[in-house]
Amino acid sequence: MPVMNATSTQIQQFTTARTNMGNAIQTAQENFEQMCADPAVLPTSATVNSTESTMLAAMLTLFNSFISTDAAASNTEISSMLSTMATMMSGMGGPMGGMTPGTLSGMEVGMMVTTPGGTPQNWSVMMFSVNSFVTPTVPMSYTPSTATLSSQLAALGVTPPAAADGDEQQFHDLNAVADADRTPNHLHGRRLRQLFGHVP
Secondary structure: OHHHOOOHHHHHHHHHHHHHHHHHHHHHHHHHHHHHOOOOOOOOHHHHHHHHHHHHHHHHHHHHHHHHHHOEOOHHHHHHHHHHHHHHHHOOOHHHOOOOHHHHHHOOOOEEOOOOOOOOEEOEHHHHHHHHHHHHHOOOOOOOOOHHHHHHHHHOOOOOOOOOOOHHHHHHHHHHHHHHOOOOOHHHHHHHHHHOOOOO
C-alpha cells in the first residue's frame, strides 16, 4: 500500500484489520483443535462435524467483517474517488462526455458484493488506494476509430464493412457481419458485443 501512495491512516486501517483477522483465525483454529485436547477421549464424527461447522462459520464471519467493515473505504473516500473519475471521463468527450459522479454511483462503481444476493458495499481501502494512485496519472482520451477492430476482424477471416457515421451504427454493422454465419461466426458476434460493452 505505501507504493500506491496510501495515506498513513489507510495503512494503519489495513494493518489493524489484518492483525484482527489473523488473531480471529488463530482463535477459530484453536477452538477447533480443542476437541482433541484429551488424548484419552477421541471425538465422535458428530462432534468433528459440528466443531468444523462452527469454525467455518466463525471464519466466514470474520472474512466478511474484514472486507465490509474493518478494511472498507469510507463513504467520503468513495465519493471523492468518483468525482475524480467523473471529471477525467467527462473530459474525454465522446460517449464519456457529461459523466457525473452520480452516474458512476448508479453503476455501483466503487461498490462490490461479496456474497450471492448480498448488499453492495464499499470497496476495500486497498482497492481504493490502487484506484486513487492510477486514476490521476493515467491520461484519458477518446478517439473514434475502428482500425483496431477491423484488423481483429480480418484476422478472424471476417471482412469489415465500410465505416458508418456514429459508433453505435458501426457496432450494428460489424455485428451483423459477424452474426451472418452462426457457425463459427456467432463467436465473433459475441466478441464484438464484449468489445462494445453489450455483454459481460
